[in-house]
Amino acid sequence: MDMYSENVLDRYRSPRFRRELASAALRAHDVNPVCGDDFTLFVQLGPDGRVVDASFTGVGCAISTASADMLCEACIGKSLDELRLLDKDFAYSLLGVPISAVRAKCALLPLKVLKLAVYSHLGQKLLEKEGEFG
Amino acid sequence: MVGLIDVPRVRADFPILSRKLPNGKSLVYLDNAATTQKPVQVIEALSDYYRSYNANAHRGLHALSAEATDAYESARKKAAAFIGASARETVFTRGTTESLNLIAYSWALANLRKGDVIVLSQMEHHSNIVPWQFVAGQTGAVLRFIPITPEGRLDLASLDSLLSCAKLVSVTHASNVLGTINDVAAISRRAHEAGALVVVDAAQSAPHLPVDVSSLGCDFLAFSSHKMLGPMGVGVLWGKRELLDSMRPFNYGGEMIREVSFESSTFVEPPLKFEAGTGNVGDAIAFGVALDYLSEIGGLGAVREHEKQLLALMLESLDSLGAVVFGPSDVHERAGVVSFNLPGVHGHDVASVLDGEGVAIRSGHHCAMPLMRALGVAATARASPYVYNSLDEVDYFIASLKKVKRVFGSGGL
Numbered sequence: 001m002d003m004y005s006e007n008v009l010d011r012y013r014s015p016r017f018r019r020e021l022a023s024a025a026l027r028a029h030d031v032n033p034v035c036g037d038d039f040t041l042f043v044q045l046g047p048d049g050r051v052v053d054a055s056f057t058g059v060g061c062a063i064s065t066a067s068a069d070m071l072c073e074a075c076i077g078k079s080l081d082e083l084r085l086l087d088k089d090f091a092y093s094l095l096g097v098p099i100s101a102v103r104a105k106c107a108l109l110p111l112k113v114l115k116l117a118v119y120s121h122l123g124q125k126l127l128e129k130e131g132e133f134g
Numbered sequence: 135m136v137g138l139i140d141v142p143r144v145r146a147d148f149p150i151l152s153r154k155l156p157n158g159k160s161l162v163y164l165d166n167a168a169t170t171q172k173p174v175q176v177i178e179a180l181s182d183y184y185r186s187y188n189a190n191a192h193r194g195l196h197a198l199s200a201e202a203t204d205a206y207e208s209a210r211k212k213a214a215a216f217i218g219a220s221a222r223e224t225v226f227t228r229g230t231t232e233s234l235n236l237i238a239y240s241w242a243l244a245n246l247r248k249g250d251v252i253v254l255s256q257m258e259h260h261s262n263i264v265p266w267q268f269v270a271g272q273t274g275a276v277l278r279f280i281p282i283t284p285e286g287r288l289d290l291a292s293l294d295s296l297l298s299c300a301k302l303v304s305v306t307h308a309s310n311v312l313g314t315i316n317d318v319a320a321i322s323r324r325a326h327e328a329g330a331l332v333v334v335d336a337a338q339s340a341p342h343l344p345v346d347v348s349s350l351g352c353d354f355l356a357f358s359s360h361k362m363l364g365p366m367g368v369g370v371l372w373g374k375r376e377l378l379d380s381m382r383p384f385n386y387g388g389e390m391i392r393e394v395s396f397e398s399s400t401f402v403e404p405p406l407k408f409e410a411g412t413g414n415v416g417d418a419i420a421f422g423v424a425l426d427y428l429s430e431i432g433g434l435g436a437v438r439e440h441e442k443q444l445l446a447l448m449l450e451s452l453d454s455l456g457a458v459v460f461g462p463s464d465v466h467e468r469a470g471v472v473s474f475n476l477p478g479v480h481g482h483d484v485a486s487v488l489d490g491e492g493v494a495i496r497s498g499h500h501c502a503m504p505l506m507r508a509l510g511v512a513a514t515a516r517a518s519p520y521v522y523n524s525l526d527e528v529d530y531f532i533a534s535l536k537k538v539k540r541v542f543g544s545g546g547l
């Protein structure tokens with residue numbers, strides 16, 4: 001039961017970062033077909049290439065929703081390289097509660113979506129670069 | 135008047151029900167639609183088979199092989215009698231999924247052509263959808279789905295038009311999500327008038343209510359041992375004799391042949407024609423013991439009455455908790471499955487909090503993603519009682535749901 005800390009429940013009931021960022025440079029979407037969790041993440045970069053804002057839309061359980069909300073907050077100020085290196089321990093430490101094996105997918109879905117967004121943005125950049133020389 | 139189940143006596147036969155969970159709680163097992171627990175009689179029958187008379191059935195002249203063959207064939211007779219059928223028409227498979235695939239491969243691929251119609255319903259388990267999608271892809275047959283009403287019943291108003299050009303109708307007898315018991319006899323009548331064969335997925339009905347193939351009027355029927363106190367890995371396909379006779383084998387190999395030359399082979403009669411290779415003898419025998427057990431505790435009539443009591447309490451309590459319950463509200467129309475959602479709480483969170491209290495339920499799409507879409511939900515929580523569950527356990531389940539509501543707060547969600 002420790003999984004449902006006040007912090008997790010509070011993030012689930014009233015997430016701070018649940019909104020659409022229409023102008024975001026990075027975005028990605030993924031679902032967990034087993035439970036129907038469904039998230040889109042938005043990341044807005046500043047002129048120095050660091051994250052100035054992040055947000056999410058979608059629905060999920062308390063664990064995945066809290067994870068998405070905390071991850072958005074934690075993104076701010078980070079560079080793309082730093083985002084690229086975030087790992088699952090980072091997501092777990094944000095949640096700060098023990099996550100059982102059966103709920104790992106819930107806790108990690110937002111991180112997966114964030115990585116998707118980062119990698120597809122970097123891939124896009126690479127393509128553009130290649131375009132410059134091609 | 136059918137007697138009810140003697141729950142304390144039944145519980146004493148299930149060793150697992152007295153175990154403690156890692157968090158020290160007692161187990162309240164309400165995930166019986168996924169699989170049931172096994173009584174000590176079944177566990178011992180399986181172990182006794184391997185201790186005392188393990189041998190390859192149908193293949194030896196020695197004493198052990200004769201004993202194994204007798205026990206295996208006697209289990210087949212029990213399975214047949216359980217659904218009012220003859221042993222000759224009763225094939226052992228690995229379970230409902232394999233039974234349905236057997237029909238798909240051995241009957242449908244050989245008999246369906248481009249433009250033929252297969253009628254399913256919107257409340258099917260994936261195992262009664264995906265094989266037919268494969269058949270449709272291979273043959274050019276077309277799938278049509280009987281819609282459901284907002285209360286979660288099959289909407290049979292459009293059945294006759296769905297049945298035009300239909301060659302096969304495959305429907306579930308009882309829904310593993312909604313609990314709805316479908317009027318298979320009526321569907322069979324109308325399907326036969328339209329010239330279609332009828333397959334019944336009895337995975338969720340055979341464990342919970344009396345099932346009789348002749349009153350259902352179907353052509354094939356499939357169910358699984360593990361959902362009715364028996365071991366995993368064994369199930370039944372019943373089919374009408376003339377159909378089984380006319381069908382080609384499913385797998386090819388030993389056991390199912392009459393004579394083999396280098397060039398060609400002839401096959402034995404059903405049911406062995408469909409049981410190539412060494413069968414799951416021990417599990418089939420233990421399944422027979424599970425069927426004996428079900429009749430010893432009062433038979434399926436008593437099981438049904440017992441479950442109606444549990445369901446009535448569950449439905450009434452869920453309603454007063456403000457839960458959204460899917461499927462018909464009348465216990466006479468539903469088998470032992472209750473899917474619900476607590477507003478503002480995801481099914482996974484319901485299941486996790488309940489798990490913390492020792493209550494095992496399931497949450498998710500229950501292998502019925504198209505149905506979830508039709509219901510407009512991503513997932514549901516599902517509680518499914520069986521013979522060993524008591525009214526006290528239902529009360530404890532409801533008390534645990536109150537805890538979910540407390541944890542998640544009732545306001546603002």
Ligand SMILES: Cc1ncc(COP(=O)(O)O)c(C=O)c1O
Nearest residue numbers: 229230231259261310337338358
């Ligand atoms: C309605 C229904 N059909 C088919 C199946 C598949 O049964 P099995 O997994 O035993 O093959 C199930 C159970 O999961 C079910 O509930």
